Amino acid sequence: MTAVRRTQWAAGSIVALALLFAGAATVAAARDDTADGKQSGAAPAVVRSPTADSADAGFARDMAVHHQQAVEMSFLVRDRTQNEEVRRFAYDIANTQANQRGMLLGWLDLWELPKVVPGQEPMAWMTAHGGHDMAGMDDMAGMDDMAGMDDTTAGPGGGFTAHDGALMPGMATRTELDRLRKADGKQAEILYLQLMTDHHKGGVAMARGCAQLCTVDVERRLAQGMVDAQQSELDAMAQMLATRGAGPR
Numbered sequence: 001m002t003a004v005r006r007t008q009w010a011a012g013s014i015v016a017l018a019l020l021f022a023g024a025a026t027v028a029a030a031r032d033d034t035a036d037g038k039q040s041g042a043a044p045a046v047v048r049s050p051t052a053d054s055a056d057a058g059f060a061r062d063m064a065v066h067h068q069q070a071v072e073m074s075f076l077v078r079d080r081t082q083n084e085e086v087r088r089f090a091y092d093i094a095n096t097q098a099n100q101r102g103m104l105l106g107w108l109d110l111w112e113l114p115k116v117v118p119g120q121e122p123m124a125w126m127t128a129h130g131g132h133d134m135a136g137m138d139d140m141a142g143m144d145d146m147a148g149m150d151d152t153t154a155g156p157g158g159g160f161t162a163h164d165g166a167l168m169p170g171m172a173t174r175t176e177l178d179r180l181r182k183a184d185g186k187q188a189e190i191l192y193l194q195l196m197t198d199h200h201k202g203g204v205a206m207a208r209g210c211a212q213l214c215t216v217d218v219e220r221r222l223a224q225g226m227v228d229a230q231q232s233e234l235d236a237m238a239q240m241l242a243t244r245g246a247g248p249r
Contacts, residue, residue, distance in 0.1 A: 049111035055213035057113050058125025059223065060104040062168060063206060067097040069171055070199055073192060076180050080188035103222065122168045126209045170202020190246045193237045197248045200230040
C-alpha cells in the first residue's frame with residue numbers, strides 16, 4: 001500500500017469513526033434535551049419530537065447536505081496541493097463537518113423523520129416558521145460577490161434558485177467542483193478557499209436561522225457553535241487568500 005493510499009485510508013477511517021461516535025452521542029444528548037423530569041426519581045416526561053416540517057428537521061436535513069459538500073471539497077483540495085497549511089485547514093473542516101453531519105442525521109433518526117422529503121424546497125423551513133426577516137435572505141443577499149447569487153440564479157422573490165447542482169446559497173456548482181478537481185497547487189488552493197468562503201457564508205446564514213427558529217436546545221446550541229466557528233474560519237481564509245495575492249469572490 002502506497003503512502004498516499006495509507007493517508008487516504010486513515011483520513012477516511014477517522015471521518016467514519018467520527019460519524020459513528022457523533023451519532024451515538026447526539027442521540028443521548030437530544031433525548032435528554034427534549035425531555036423534562038431529568039432529576040433522579042422524577043417521572044419520565046413525554047418526549048415530543050419535532051415534526052417533519054419543523055425548522056429543527058428542515059435545518060438538520062439541509063445542513064447535512066451543505067456539510068457533505070464541504071467535506072467533499074476539502075478532500076479534493078487535499079489531493080491537489082502539497083501546501084501543509086491548506087491541507088491541515090481542509091482536514092479540520094472535513095473532520096468537523098463530517099462529525100456535525102453525523103449529529104444532524106442522528107437527530108433525524110432519533111425523531112423518526114425522513115432525511116429527504118420529495119418535493120420540499122431546500123430552506124423552506126426558514127420562511128415557514130416565522131423567519132420573515134430572513135425570507136429576504138438578509139445575511140445571504142448581502143453577499144453580492146457570492147457565486148450563485150447573480151441575476152441568473154435569483155428566484156421570483158429575489159431568493160436563491162437551485163442550479164447546476166448548487167441546492168442552497170454558498171454551495172459550489174458541479175462546474176466549480178470539476179474545476180477544483182482539475183486545478184493544481186496554488187490555483188487549487190485559491191479556488192478551494194474562495195469556494196469554501198462562499199460555502200461558509202451560506203452556512204452561517206442557515207445556522208443563524210436555526211439559532212432563531214429551532215426549538216430543540218441542543219440543536220440551537222450546535223447551530224450557534226457553527227456560526228461562531230465558521231466566522232472565525234472566514235477570517236482565516238481571508239488571510240490565506242491575501243498571502244496568495246487573491247481575495248474572496
